[in-house]
Amino acid sequence: MTSESKPAHFLQNIIREDLAGGRVSEVVTRFPPEPNGYLHIGHAKSICLNFGLAQEFGGSCNLRFDDTNPAKEEEEYVESIKRDVSWLGFQWAGEAKYTSDYFDQLYDWALHLIKEGKAYVCHLSPEEARAYRGTLTEPGKNSPYRDRSVEENLALFEQMKNGEMKEGECSLRARIDMAAPNINLRDPIIYRIKKMAHHQTGDKWCIYPSYDFAHGQSDAMEGISHSICTLEFEDHRPLYDWFLENLPVPAHPRQYEFARLNLNYTVVSKRKLKQLVDEKHVDGWDDPRMPTLSGMRRRGVPPAAIRNFCEMIGVTRSDSVVDLGMLEYAIRDDLDKNAPRAMCVMDPLKVTLTNYPEGEEENLNAPGHPVREDLPARVLPFTRTLYIEREDFREEANKKYKRLVLGKKVRLRNAYVIHADEVVKDANGEIVELRCSVDRDTLGKDPADGVKPKGVIHWVSAEKNVDCEVRLYDRLFSDPAPDAGDKNFLDFVNPDNLEILSGCKAEIGLANAEPEQSYQFERNGYFCRDSKYGTVEKPVFNRTIGLRDSWAKEQDK
Template sequence: MSKPEIVAASNFLRPIVQADLDSGKHTKIITRFPPEPNGYLHIGHAKSICLNFGLAKEFGGECNLRFDDTNPAKEDQEYIDAIKDDLQWLGFQWAGEERYASNYFDQLYAWAVELIKAGKAYVCDLSPDEARHYRGNLTEPGKNSPFRERSVEENLDLFARMRAAEFPDGARALRAKIDMASPNMNLRDPILYRIRHAHHHQTGDKWCIYPSYDFTHGQSDAIEGITHSICTLEFEDHRPLYEWFLDNLPVPTKPRQYEFARLNLNYTITSKRRLKQLVDEGHVQGWDDPRMSTLSGYRRRGYTPGSIRTFCDMVGVNRAGGLVDIGMLEFAIREDLDASASRAMCVLRPLKVVITNYPEAQVENLELARHPKQDMGVRQLPFAREIYIDAGDFEEIPPAGFKRLIPGGEARLRGSYVIRADEAVKDAEGNIVELRCTYDENTLGKNPEGRKVKGVIHWVPAAASVECEVRLYDRLFRSPTPEKAEEGSSFLDNINPESLVVLKGCRAEPSLAQAQPEERFQFEREGYFCADIKDSKPGAPVFNRTVTLRDSWA
């Protein structure tokens, strides 16, 4: 079967934007990417990033970066810095300086006062549990709060005292007065402000009341002149509230909200709450663990920005959703690295080979191409009497179809000679610790006419090779739908115990000794690897497996 081509899927928002420009509704497109700074960006965010920045670029507009920072108890400067780094690594630059919803807190407070004066907001003393009870459910309407009919004067006084820190957390809340019987739960007198005595990473201790996400989001869009407010489908039911605020406040512009299906990738979790749980409970080694679905995790594993952008193009933008095969993402990175990664050889499970008929003091410097199709130059590989091959490339009792070394059998060393296995040396426990072979000095380069050798194996010189650590990463979860845990179990029960295998004492060819952090390679016959961005150092390399060679998606 031929492998699939990389083709960009449809994007239903393109014709909408084009029509808005053609009609004169907008003369310039302004989008935004508005993350909450309460965690690291993940692969689902990449779809939104590519969509918002991509539309702005395609239609000659701008895309803002705005942090919707309304919950200081869960936010941190670390997350802000990581989000900015990830965006720039992915290849996007926001318009102007980064923005914060907290920049607009004074205006939001003034607008809340406007709603109170118009009789459209009130201070409610119900506890959170009582408020939930009064709210009703999907089959039963809610009940009006006993504090709903407070006078404008009393509401203004109480709201000012909330801001002045006269009340403890949770004692009161400011709510919009809309419709407690609405079939849309979001319109049942939603909360506008909560009391929260928490230090804010941008505003310090200026505020002890913070606006809700719903009250902040649309007005921030309006302040920034956003023309197309693009979000995922879970916000579709919030759109009537988004529009209610815009219709009832003197906002400078009225953005239009559009929803698209979020990215659901099998074998993957993208809930920030659960990703944080994985980090906090030590199931992974941080937000940038290469098994995580975070962009920093993919980066550390060796994924390229281009491969992630390509993947997002392949997925497309629609409202239907569905589960995307992770093999599509792996296909995108294989295609990228196949064209760009330098070739090298690394023996993961070294078995020493002594070539008994090769002169002891002789060393030949062989030249091997860095890439079979691209002009990347050559690397030097010394060939000597003692080399390492992978222990799996020799079998005393070979399985059917085995094409590598067997007792008395031959195989070609990549870019070098044909060798024959003559003797296996074993330790006291019967383990093979050394292989003694002979080589055919007439087989360097192309095989002589009539000489047929089926197997080609990789190798490194024993003396000149560099010792390294290799980390073999696999999918973090065994189930394709890890968030759908069986009754009585947790998504944590789906963690794959083989998701990380660390191999120490591996041997790499000399050209890999000076591998730079994030430098990517194809280790012949083993997969694509990346020098670890944190732990790898010249002279002591550490390599992460990005992806195996075999492509399972078609």
């Protein structure tokens, strides 16, 4: 089903009604990540949704960094988020924005609430504040500092701003209702003291607004028409609206919630992803085993595959867990259509063609796939010595084995039929070489011409190839819900998530492979050249995904 014929989801219907009814004249959305880590596959759904809705309805989408917590935010994360959004295929409106751009205005609005008697400075400790807050079934009780005068609150808040208070000594709280059924309305914190520099504002501030206070007002200043969040923010919506209703904001955006992307065999908590990085279970945020967008890019996942996956899973308000196999299907489907073909021998076994003249070489043409003007024709040097996969030869085999057997024939892909005549072994009895004969009358001929080899195998010239390393990445976790409940997610790290193969031999055309360029290694899977390791002389190729879903079958054995 195409996106055009697919039924509209609830957010599309809301926007159509808002435009038709005149509530809004222009659709303006935003993607507001906190720069405290790299984006992951869960963020991709929000990116595609916010930017996609803006595109669909002729509007615009802002990229706004929710940078209200300097303790966890870094410029590295800011730049990585920009790269990931662009890589995914989207462009934000104007310059990237920051909640810190609005700190002066947010401070003035905090003063407005104090002057209206709707905010106060509270000296309860964090532990005392939690005790006063109550529970989901029991109301909270008023802070003993709740009835301070406007003048006292203004003076105390000024002292907070000037750095005259210690961290944790006090906070500015909204004065709403400590008995409210919604616990988010029980006098939430507006400002807290953090005496540390900010990556955008430097040392200007030592008090910082809370997310709940900053979020709606930032939306209002940017004229956001539809503030789209995940379902965990549904209970925060009354507070979002309370601030907008009690402040002189220039607009009143509306918040809507959708179900976040939950993917099995995956962890997307930034805290846990950071733990994987800090404890060196993986090689950085862009490790190809990570569910981060930068890791998926380095692994060779096409951005179109991620966009298609987000389209496939749809947009609802019902939480569910998506099977990782659906993402793998989207990746495999895109690569099958778009990845150029190539041959790479991962466990080389030397083949000498005894009846092929020494020193002779010919260039064989291999069909390109897909057929594109920007892809050069494949030329395969054919020489007296070749490499084939060690597993593609057996001295003896039953009729089901469709590869090379001693005394039998096999076709070399895009080349000739060869016959295995002799095996050469070392002192330990290991096969080190095959001596074969080649039938040079079989090029381009098929069984209808009387040529009936057992099967077809891939190969490369032993004299002209690309010496490379191949990294076979697999799923990072072996459990479908590695961090559910009280589980320690580290207990379920798949011990076989990476196998490194050195001494691999790829066809000579891969000497020109660009970093992150994807290929289908015929019969082996989809791979891309690594952007972090390897050299031009000896590149590293990462496995993106297999040709078929063999992983699940292995787990069932």
